[in-house]
Every structure is written in structure tokens, then in C-alpha cells.
Amino acid sequence: MERREFLKSxxxxxxxxxxxxxxxxxxxxxxxxxxxxxxxxxxIGPGSRGQFLLSFxxxxxxxxxxALCDVYQPSIDQTLKLYPQxxxxxxxxxxxxxxxxxxxxxxxxxxxxxxxVLDAFDAGKHVFCExxxxxxxxxxxxxxxxxxxxxxxxxxxxxxxxxxxxIKTMEMVHAxxxxxxxxxxxxxxxxxxxxxxxxxxxxxxxxxxRLYKEYSRGLMTELACHQIQIGxxxxxxxxxxxxxxxxxxxxxxxxEVYDNVSCIYVFDNGVKLNYESVISNKFYGxxxxxxxxxxxxxxxxxxxxxxxxxxxxxxxxxVNDLENKLFKSLPFAGTSWAPETANVNHGEYIIGxxxxxxxxxxxxxxxxxxxxxxxxxxxxxxxxxYASALCLLGxxxxxxxxxxxxxxxxxxxYLNHKKMTV
Amino acid sequence: MxxxxxxxxxxxxxxxxxxxxxxxxRIDMVWCNLMEEExxxxxxxxxxxxxxxxxxxxxxxxxxxxAVINRLASSQPIGISEELGQILQECIGYNQxxxxxxxxxxxxxxxxxxxxxxxxxxxxxxxIFFQNADIQLDLSGYIKGYALDKVKELLTAxxxxxxxxxIGNSSVFAMGNHPMGSGWKVSTQYTGGAxxxxxxxxxxxxxxxxxxxxxxxxxxxxxxxxxxxxxTGARAVSVITExxxxxxxxxxxxxxAPKIIPLLRPFRQVFL
Numbered sequence: 001m002e003r004r005e006f007l008k009s010x011x012x013x014x015x016x017x018x019x020x021x022x023x024x025x026x027x028x029x030x031x032x033x034x035x036x037x038x039x040x041x042x043x044i045g046p047g048s049r050g051q052f053l054l055s056f057x058x059x060x061x062x063x064x065x066x067a068l069c070d071v072y073q074p075s076i077d078q079t080l081k082l083y084p085q086x087x088x089x090x091x092x093x094x095x096x097x098x099x100x101x102x103x104x105x106x107x108x109x110x111x112x113x114x115x116x117v118l119d120a121f122d123a124g125k126h127v128f129c130e131x132x133x134x135x136x137x138x139x140x141x142x143x144x145x146x147x148x149x150x151x152x153x154x155x156x157x158x159x160x161x162x163x164x165x166x167i168k169t170m171e172m173v174h175a176x177x178x179x180x181x182x183x184x185x186x187x188x189x190x191x192x193x194x195x196x197x198x199x200x201x202x203x204x205x206x207x208x209x210r211l212y213k214e215y216s217r218g219l220m221t222e223l224a225c226h227q228i229q230i231g232x233x234x235x236x237x238x239x240x241x242x243x244x245x246x247x248x249x250x251x252x253x254x255x256e257v258y259d260n261v262s263c264i265y266v267f268d269n270g271v272k273l274n275y276e277s278v279i280s281n282k283f284y285g286x287x288x289x290x291x292x293x294x295x296x297x298x299x300x301x302x303x304x305x306x307x308x309x310x311x312x313x314x315x316x317x318x319v320n321d322l323e324n325k326l327f328k329s330l331p332f333a334g335t336s337w338a339p340e341t342a343n344v345n346h347g348e349y350i351i352g353x354x355x356x357x358x359x360x361x362x363x364x365x366x367x368x369x370x371x372x373x374x375x376x377x378x379x380x381x382x383x384x385x386y387a388s389a390l391c392l393l394g395x396x397x398x399x400x401x402x403x404x405x406x407x408x409x410x411x412x413x414y415l416n417h418k419k420m421t422v
Numbered sequence: 423m424x425x426x427x428x429x430x431x432x433x434x435x436x437x438x439x440x441x442x443x444x445x446x447x448r449i450d451m452v453w454c455n456l457m458e459e460e461x462x463x464x465x466x467x468x469x470x471x472x473x474x475x476x477x478x479x480x481x482x483x484x485x486x487x488x489a490v491i492n493r494l495a496s497s498q499p500i501g502i503s504e505e506l507g508q509i510l511q512e513c514i515g516y517n518q519x520x521x522x523x524x525x526x527x528x529x530x531x532x533x534x535x536x537x538x539x540x541x542x543x544x545x546x547x548x549x550i551f552f553q554n555a556d557i558q559l560d561l562s563g564y565i566k567g568y569a570l571d572k573v574k575e576l577l578t579a580x581x582x583x584x585x586x587x588x589i590g591n592s593s594v595f596a597m598g599n600h601p602m603g604s605g606w607k608v609s610t611q612y613t614g615g616a617x618x619x620x621x622x623x624x625x626x627x628x629x630x631x632x633x634x635x636x637x638x639x640x641x642x643x644x645x646x647x648x649x650x651x652x653x654t655g656a657r658a659v660s661v662i663t664e665x666x667x668x669x670x671x672x673x674x675x676x677x678x679a680p681k682i683i684p685l686l687r688p689f690r691q692v693f694l
Contacts, residue, residue, distance in 0.1 A: 175427070175429065309443050310441075311439065311441050311450070312588075315452055315588075318586070319429060319452070321602075322429070322431055322602075323437070325431075327602035327603035327607065329608065329623045330607065330608050330609065331610075332450075332591050333588070333594050333609065333610045333633055333660065334633055
């Protein structure tokens with residue numbers, strides 16, 4: 001989806017509720033003035049996720065990858081196919097010394113993020129770091145603090161923040177369309193061993209780093225970090241309490257991280273987000289269900305459902321048009337509506353159609369835009385920080401088998417949190 | 423009124439949308455620039471009014487006034503409320519004006535084309551009597567439009583100037599203007615494949631848009647008095663009128679007998 005289509009599809013013009021729900025969309029506010037500018041970027045660790053991001057960057061005329069760093073030759077070769085002029089580095093610190101590089105994209109294994117990002121900020125670079133941010137909340141906090149100290153752009157790869165389905169969902173949630181929020185059920189079920197092909201045994205930990213505690217926090221940092229955020233985005237509140245359990249129940253293949261995890265995050269008013277990930281059954285797939293007393297949203301599926309009698313989509317669209325100062329036709333008049341023709345609750349599409357994008361391309365485009373304009377979109381660093389911090393708090397709860405509360409020393413001045421002053 | 427959405431669109435403007443189920447269909451209503459409390463109050467009044475009319479005129483509800491009349495009026499004169507008496511007499515008048523096409527006795531158990539002649543009103547005693555034992559009255563093809571006329575009265579009484587109200591999508595009233603333009607733009611949406619080419623957009627201003635037809639080939643529900651059979655074919659007719667009641671009469675009439683358009687000049691309306 002093109003940026004213009006994206007903004008149009010959301011009815012961004014004049015949408016005050018939308019601006020309040022997803023303020024980081026301001027990243028595209030100057031898109032008309034940046035058409036002739038180019039962001040010179042370096043990518044550090046262009047493995048599978050990095051290649052995915054590069055596939056979008058290649059289509060963005062405002063982005064140029066002028067440097068890349070990796071120690072794994074296949075990743076270097078693949079990147080050079082897309083950007084043959086890019087300078088190749090084996091050590092990221094050398095890449096950071098390249099004065100031409102304005103911003104970096106960090107897609108290395110989790111355990112390396114913190115030091116690379118801190119060094120990048122110190123080198124005066126803008127930073128896009130893949131989620132999760134780091135191995136500990138403390139490291140995430142250090143990264144965020146460094147962003148604040150240097151004033152450089154800081155994005156975390158939380159693509160749902162730019163996914164039209166989620167943006168529209170939150171607009172509706174915050175407008176009260178689904179009533180009071182009563183709970184969340186987030187889950188990610190797969191049925192595979194989560195392993196990648198290893199051409200040579202000595203590369204096992206290098207390639208399958210997600211499976212080892214030295215490099216990864218497993219399902220909590222690789223999958224849950226996408227999803228826990230939905231609760232705080234909807235509630236506009238950080239849950240302060242978490243309990244959980246993890247185990248290896250199926251893939252007993254020398255891996256160290258759990259293949260079966262559950263966490264309960266508790267908001268201050270008692271509303272809970274139940275998180276579950278199991279990778280030996282895929283029947284229920286992936287979703288974040290938002291449960292209001294008037295209705296339910298399944299943003300991943302792109303649908304919402306009302307508890308009893310649904311409002312009419314055409315009239316909901318009219319309300320949305322009125323908010324956005326639009327005068328459009330209402331396509332609803334026709335032969336009589338009767339309950340027998342509408343008694344199965346199939347739900348309605350959140351954005352009027354089946355989803356076609358997950359927000360990744362728009363997220364990376366927004367980063368390019370921010371590098372060019374040098375303007376940090378509102379709340380995006382904070383959202384990125386808390387997305388990682390919460391999944392790491394869940395991980396800690398699993399490891400300690402205790403009910404944990406969010407540590408005061410790592411709170412930011414954000415939503416219901418107040419930064420602790422000494 | 424439990425199902426509604428209220429939004430302050432800017433410091434000076436509001437929008438209220440409420441929906442509920444009644445008359446075996448859905449009712450959707452939107453209006454602008456009334457505060458939330460007022461809007462809820464108005465919404466409740468409209469809901470009460472529509473449910474009241476449903477209670478009076480639903481022939482499937484054994485306790486409704488109409489069902490009692492259907493059950494007993496052939497054996498003895500039955501007391502009738504002033505309002506229902508007036509509705510029935512108006513409908514009988516429309517039966518004559520439409521040359522028998524619009525017919526509230528269509529569900530009767532006989533094929534006598536002069537059934538309405540056997541309905542006797544006694545204004546002094548306020549009763550109704552069926553001289554023919556098989557007469558059954560059915561207001562389902564009329565009451566939605568009548569209800570919309572009542573809704574218009576309530577909106578006016580509450581000082582509402584700009585509103586859009588739909589009863590089952592087939593009976594629509596547009597009052598005043600959409601805040602961003604003149605009138606309200608509404609387009610017909612026939613889901614039957616054969617009808618898709620007929621979809622049209624209209625701008626309504628203090629007018630009623632009424633549609634009658636078959637949504638699909640299979641879902642037919644309007645009987646042609648001339649044949650006693652359901653009208654077939656996935657097609658529909660929409661009319662724009664000054665009252666909801668006349669909209670019901672004309673849309674049904676034209677759906678059943680499209681060829682009589684030239685004979686309907688006494689009615690002021692627009693045919694889509």
C-alpha cells in the first residue's frame with residue numbers, strides 16, 4: 001500500500017481521534033516536501049528480517065542503503081544484489097565511522113542490539129532497531145535514555161503501529177465503539193520447530209540463536225513483543241503486574257528457550273491480558289482479541305463483532321465521515337433488512353476489506369521520512385520501549401515464577417507511568 | 423437506549439448514532455448537534471414510539487390490537503383505537519387510489535377483489551366489523567412508513583434539524599442537511615446480482631426514500647392481489663416522497679404493477 005493510499009484509507013484528514021490514538025502517524029505529515037530527499041542508511045546484520053526490510057526499502061525512492069555490515073557471507077551477498085554500491089563492513093563500529101551514513105537499521109541477534117544501538121547513537125546516527133530491543137529491561141532503558149540524550153531518531157520494529165487494521169481498531173476502541181475494555185487474549189500458535197537451516201554444525205548457535213538463552217529470550221522476545229503492546233495501546237495504560245509460566249513441552253532438541261509460554265498481564269483496574277504461545281499446535285494461529293462489553297475486535301483477522309445487535313457498517317462509516325468532515329454517500333438503502341438474513345455473526349471488516357499489509361513497509365517508510373525530516377514522531381520510541389520492556393518483564397516472571405511489578409526505576413513519563421526522580 | 427455512539431466532532435458539533443431492533447428489522451438513526459443527554463432522551467422516545475406501533479399493528483403478536491381484530495372482528499364489532507381506525511381507513515383509501523394494488527387484506531383467506539368493501543367502521547361506537555369471515559388485515563407493508571412519519575414529528579419536537587433515520591434500510595427519512603453539504607446523499611444497495619446495475623445515488627432533503635422488492639430470486643415476500651401469488655424476480659423499486667406512509671404505498675404498488683405509473687399522478691413523488 002502506498003503512503004497516500006494508506007493515509008486516505010484511514011481518513012487521516014482532520015481525524016482528531018485518529019491523531020490521538022496513533023500520534024506517530026505524524027511521521028508522514030511532511031511527505032509532500034521530502035520527495036526529492038534521500039536518507040543514506042546503513043544496515044547492520046541483514047539476515048532474514050533485515051532482508052525483509054530491505055525488500056521494502058528498495059521500493060522507497062527516498063531511501064538508499066550505502067553501507068552494510070555482517071559476518072555471514074550469504075547475507076552480504078544477498079544485500080549486494082539489491083544494493084551493489086553499498087560499502088561492506090565486517091565490524092559495525094567501522095560502519096558507524098562512515099560519516100555519510102545518517103541512520104542505521106539494526107537487525108542483528110537480540111543479544112547484540114543494546115551495544116550496537118548505544119554505539120550508533122554515540123556516533124550521531126539515527127536508529128531503527130528490530131524488536132525486541134534487548135535482553136533486559138535495564139538495557140532497553142539505557143537505549144531509550146541514549147536516544148533522549150542524543151536527540152537522534154529512534155524507531156523500534158513494532159510494525160503493528162503502522163498497520164491500518166490496528167490503527168483503525170484503536171481509533172474505534174478509543175472512541176468507545178466497543179464499550180468498556182474488559183480483557184485481552186493474545187496468542188501465537190505455530191506448529192514447527194522454529195529452526196533454520198544450518199549448512200555447517202559450527203553455525204548452529206549463530207543461525208539458530210533464537211533457541212539459546214545466551215542470545216534470546218525465546219517466544220517472549222520474538223513473538224510476544226509484537227502482541228503485548230496491543231493491550232497497552234488499547235488501554236492507554238501500561239500493565240503493572242505480570243505472572244507467567246514457561247516450559248519445553250514438545251521440542252526437546254537441546255534448545256534452551258521454552259516452546260510453551262503463558263503470561264497474565266494485569267492492568268491497574270484488574271483488566272487482564274492473557275498471553276499464550278505454543279509452537280506445537282497451530283490451529284488457532286495468531287491473534288490479539290480485544291474484548292469490550294459491547295463488542296470484540298480481532299485486528300489480525302481484520303474484523304470486529306458486536307455482542308448483541310450490530311451497528312450498521314454504513315452508518316458507522318457516516319459517523320466516521322462526520323468526524324473527518326467528509327460528505328459521502330451512504331450505500332445502505334435497499335430492500336428490507338430482516339434478522340433471518342443476518343443472524344450469523346460474521347463480523348465486519350475493520351477497514352472495509354481483507355487486510356493486505358502488516359504495516360512493516362509503512363513503518364520502515366516512516367523511519368526514512370523521520371531521518372530526512374529529523375523529526376522524532378510522537379510516542380514511537382516510548383511505544384517501542386514498553387513493547388520490549390513488557391515482554392521482558394513477562395520473561396522474568398516466567399523465569400522467577402513470581403508475580404512481578406513493573407520496576408519504578410525503568411518507568412518513563414508515559415501514559416500512567418511517572419519517571420522516578422531521585 | 424443501550425446501543426449508541428456519541429461523538430463531539432468539534433467544539434460546536436456533535437453526532438449521535440443509535441440502533442435497535444424492532445418491527446422485525448433494524449432501526450438506525452443519526453442526528454447532529456444535540457447534546458448526549460438530549461439525544462439519548464430523543465432516542466428513547468423514538469424507540470418507545472416504534473415499539474408502541476409494533477405492539478399495535480403486528481399481526482403475528484396475538485396480543486396486538488390488530489391480531490385481536492383479525493381474530494374477532496368477523497364475529498362481532500370490535501372496539502378499535504382512534505389511531506388504528508384512522509390507519510386502516512387511510513389504507514383502504516390507498517387501495518382505491520391504486521386500483522386495488524396496495525392491499526392490506528392480501529393475507530385474507532379468499533380471493534374476493536372487493537374485500538375492503540366488507541370492512542365496516544362505526545365511528546359513533548368506534549368499532550370495526552368484518553362482514554366477510556375470511557378477512558385478515560396486514561399492515562406490515564405500511565407501518566414502517568407510518569412510523570417514520572411519527573419519528574419526523576418527534577425529531578421536530580426535540581428541535582432536531584439534521585437527521586437520517588432508517589427502518590430496515592427500506593424506509594428512510596432524511597431531515598435537513600449533512601453537516602458538510604446539502605441534504606443527505608444515500609445510495610441504493612441491492613444485493614441481488616441482477617439489481618447491481620440499478621444502484622443509484624440520491625440526495626434527500628426533508629424527504630422519504632422507500633424501497634420495495636425482492637432482494638434475491640429466492641427471497642420473495644410481496645403478493646400481487648391480481649394473481650394471489652408472490653411477485654417474482656430479483657428487482658426493486660425506490661420512491662422519494664413527502665411522507666413515509668405514501669412511500670410505502672407507492673413503492674409496493676409500483677413493484678407489483680409498474681405499468682400503472684401514469685395512473686398515479688395524484689401522488690407527488692419521484693420514482694427512481
